[in-house]
Amino acid sequence: MAITIKDVARETNLAISTISKFINGGNVREANRKKIEAAIAKLGFVPNDAARGLRTFRTYTVGMIMGGASNQHTASIISETEKILRSRGYSLTFIPLGTREESMEPYRLKEYVDYLTDRGVDGLFVTPMKNEIDFLKSAREQRIPVVMIEEKAIRSEADGVLADCAGGAYEIVEHLVKNGHKKIGIITGPRGKLTADERRRGYLRVMEDYGLPLREDYIIEGDFTGKSGYEGMKKLWSLEDRPTAVFATNYDVCLGMLEAVRNMGIRVPEELSLVTFDDFDLSVIVQPRLTAVRQPVLQIAETACELLCRRMNGDMNDFPRTVRLKTECIYRDSVMDLYRQEEKGGD
Amino acid sequence: MAITIKDVARETNLAISTISKFINGGNVREANRKKIEAAIAKLGFVPNDAARGLRTFRTYTVGMIMGGASNQHTASIISETEKILRSRGYSLTFIPLGTREESMEPYRLKEYVDYLTDRGVDGLFVTPMKNEIDFLKSAREQRIPVVMIEEKAIRSEADGVLADCAGGAYEIVEHLVKNGHKKIGIITGPRGKLTADERRRGYLRVMEDYGLPLREDYIIEGDFTGKSGYEGMKKLWSLEDRPTAVFATNYDVCLGMLEAVRNMGIRVPEELSLVTFDDFDLSVIVQPRLTAVRQPVLQIAETACELLCRRMNGDMNDFPRTVRLKTECIYRDSVMDLYRQEEKGGD
């Protein structure tokens, strides 16, 4: 950091303001442009962001508060987001939310947002596990734009980019129905969390549209943790009239569910069919390979960056905006075709 | 960011420099201390890091270049590191290396280091997938301390914190031997990568110490990717004289190996015993549960932070330092006891 704009000015015999202008894309005489470029290269000058930020009231930094990336899905979003942001001149200050083993630390969210807005960020990505009371307060007060990824604040105080959860859930549950399943269990996410509610809604709509009876004992209230998946599965299997298929509404729930399935020695899909939201990166090694809803992670990242950058540039045109991205169902081996089984004379 | 130190000075009728002194832990009269604290609380003053950094030539930011966190192991390190650093007043600028699906992007490492040192960081954590030529050059020139996590630069230009790989590998391979295995395959990491070389060494030492013949066809040269695990396993299984056990030297290799095992319908541990480096967070759902070497992730994070903070405070006392942390073997169900099998009259 020894080389400053002053050194470049001296080297080129130009005023520092001219150098500054050049750096920021202003017009300079062709001859000077070359001189400046040469000097910058020779000296290895890099603008000091702290100094620049002091004047412009910008930090060229974007904060990101997100789950601990213990799955490919989240990891891809982080990775892609960082790459795009960096290409646009922002670096990423990252605060990981607790990983699966730890507690969910739900009540820290506001603290993290405050921390980042205090330290200074030009924008913020947040993917809450659970919405806290007015956790975006400091961002709002300081007019720091926030884009929520994979979630949407109830009070529309931020933009949101998320998958079409209801649609994805609908499609995958419908797949079960089309394969002859009528007794379908679901392990849900926490009430009040939009993505959770929507996935539940997708399930409910399929049941409604196909005229299938809604059984309360098949709807397990979970909270998107592995534990709730594990216990939910146990509960479902302990029913007298067991479901023939279960829908896990996110990655962690699915993990817990699989653990229970394994512990109880349930054969999939012979005894029980399984589908899940969030594509399972380890599906290649999990027996059998899971039929799943895949979220368009790259698109989510791109859209979120695009939106946040627009906001950071002051374009609040369509605020608050909620962008929905289509999901994709990946059909694998975890669903039994009950019709075919019947033909074969099976149970 | 509207409230500045000036406002606090005005509110308290003290000089700016006194407020500054107080903020930085200097001595002020008791009465003034109270006045200042009250004013800060009332106004909600937060020091501007950009301005502060402009004077102190610090950014209060630490860079981290690390794998994309697609497994629990990496996620825990990132999460823990960020938490510790934040408690010490640093925020984390994160650059994820490519996730598993993508290319390894090995030749970008230097670019990332340059980016971070240019943007300005007080310190740097790096976990390279592969060492590039002098990728720490810019950090060295700018005297930005670097702590390598889970790796150690060949040229000792940085501190390193890593698990006792050779020891861990030794222990887990020895476990195979103790269970009667003599024909043991290994899928290695890339030559020249310290952690890879050490894990290989642990394997070799067991073979040496127990007087087991070293068979070249059992040593598969991999590169720590899932692909090499997959292909390595296929190669091993295609041998006329197959190994009875295989050692996967990292998480990704293990994943690939498991995929191959699954595709070829190999029964574990009946036909083949498996052990792996890096504890498998999904071991609960992988059939059978894998015997693995667990790295002390929390300790690694703590030690790395401790070391980097010392360096950032100018304490280069024991530089360059390499800290070794003991691993732990988790014994599960993926290893067949060949002795017991013999008694039973098995093959």
Add this chain to the structure above:
DNA sequence: ATGAAAGCGCTAACAT
């Protein structure tokens, strides 16, 4: 212990 003032590197308003 407190205050006055210089200046970190940069941008932006204004003057040329």
Add this chain to the structure above:
DNA sequence: ATGTTAGCGCTTTCAT
């Protein structure tokens, strides 16, 4: 198009 200069918020001598 280029130069001059003030000042962003803070730390840090140097006086007092």
